[in-house]
Amino acid sequence: MTVLWLITDNKPGHRSQLQGLAQALAARTAVDAHWIDAPAGRSALWQWVSGRFTPGAGLPDPDLILVAGHRTHVAGLAARRARGGTLIALMRPSLPLGWFDLCVVPQHDAPPARANVVATRGVLNTARPGPERDADKGLFLIGGPSKHHGWDTPALLAQIDAILTATSSMRWTLTTSRRTPADTESALLALRERGVDVRPVRDTPPGWAMAQVTGSAQAWVTEDSVSMVYESLTAGAATGLLAVPRLGETRITVGVADLQREGFVTSFADWQREGALHAPPTRLSEAERVAAVVLSRWPQ
Numbered sequence: 001m002t003v004l005w006l007i008t009d010n011k012p013g014h015r016s017q018l019q020g021l022a023q024a025l026a027a028r029t030a031v032d033a034h035w036i037d038a039p040a041g042r043s044a045l046w047q048w049v050s051g052r053f054t055p056g057a058g059l060p061d062p063d064l065i066l067v068a069g070h071r072t073h074v075a076g077l078a079a080r081r082a083r084g085g086t087l088i089a090l091m092r093p094s095l096p097l098g099w100f101d102l103c104v105v106p107q108h109d110a111p112p113a114r115a116n117v118v119a120t121r122g123v124l125n126t127a128r129p130g131p132e133r134d135a136d137k138g139l140f141l142i143g144g145p146s147k148h149h150g151w152d153t154p155a156l157l158a159q160i161d162a163i164l165t166a167t168s169s170m171r172w173t174l175t176t177s178r179r180t181p182a183d184t185e186s187a188l189l190a191l192r193e194r195g196v197d198v199r200p201v202r203d204t205p206p207g208w209a210m211a212q213v214t215g216s217a218q219a220w221v222t223e224d225s226v227s228m229v230y231e232s233l234t235a236g237a238a239t240g241l242l243a244v245p246r247l248g249e250t251r252i253t254v255g256v257a258d259l260q261r262e263g264f265v266t267s268f269a270d271w272q273r274e275g276a277l278h279a280p281p282t283r284l285s286e287a288e289r290v291a292a293v294v295l296s297r298w299p300q
Helices: 012-026 041-050 070-083 153-166 182-194 208-214 226-235 251-261 268-274 286-297
Strands: 002-008 031-037 064-068 086-090 102-106 117-120 134-141 171-175 197-199 216-222 238-242 265-267
Touching (some): 002 012, 012 031, 070 086, 153 216, 153 268, 171 208, 182 197, 208 216, 238 268, 265 268
Parallel strands (some): 002 064, 064 086, 134 171, 134 216
């Protein structure tokens, strides 16, 4: 039995990464997983210095300690010093890489070539192909402006209109994100009149969007929503990019451009020109790949 400690700051994206790797490990070996809330910064630092980790009191000693998010890093170091185990950081840590046994770093963060670094396509997630994928079911995943992308509601609506017009036999669902501007959401709600099942994010339970992805043959994602792009590819859906303004060339936009060049995603412009949304050359399975690496290096 492999004992996992998953130290979390409870941010949904970070928690999803931890859960994705934990699920992949559980598919390969028996695990005993324990979720631990990361203590605050000064408290975690004091526990690291003193060799104590009170949040783990009463738990079995860990074989693997997984952390994701800057607030969890010192807590992970404190846990390892107090109770032992292998410390694995998901995403590039804010502390020196050599302080961790393994760092799982997305390629767009330009990870160095080191023995304790595994580069991945995007961040890990919990997406998996569904047992049944409806060939006539499609999904729109709408994000919002970010530090890497601007926003253009009329241009977005024009792209969605073109897709709906060209795919009259498809059943479409659409959901938004916490970043979606209010005026965009209002305009998208009008698509219900065209038969689109529009579900604002505030009206969906946790995990709803992921369930929709796993059962959809197609997914169109605004290119700012990088995590959704990788979740769609991990679920095995044919994935299209809805164009939004780019604020220059950044590590995020370069990563998405790489996916497009390698045929994993289809841009809206390419779809218009070719009239087809291509399936990815292979399903991304990064959590499974990382789990295999972990268990080969530290078999329990």
